[in-house]
Amino acid sequence: MHYDVNSRWFVDVMADIGGFGVASDITLQGTATVGYNWTDTLASSFGYKALSTDYEEDGFRYDATQHGIFTRLAVKF
Structure with missing residues (x-):
């Protein structure tokens, strides 16, 4: 999900689930970010x-959960 708060600020949320016994019993992933559009391309x-x-x-x-903060820089073209 992507939500534009205004023309500069945005929020992204993503979640998925997989595995189901094919490659793993189960795999879960989720992210939540707050971002800022510096220009139309950055x-x-x-x-x-x-x-x-x-x-x-x-x-x-192998049964593990990893989590933490991250930053991201995007160049759009």
């Missing part, structure tokens, strides 16, 4: 991301 944003993976095959198990 924007930056600051956000938070979480990624969780549950995978098991042949005795190997």
Whole structure:
């Protein structure tokens, strides 16, 4: 989801789910960002991301959640 607060400020929210036993039992991901359009072609944003993976095959198990803040610079053309 992308929401323009006004012509300069925006909010982005994204979430997805996958796996379902194909590549992993389940994978979840979500981000939320607040951004600013400096010009028509340059924007930056600051956000938070979480990624969780549950995978098991042949005795190997990977079940982890990673999360933290991030920044992003976008050049639009």
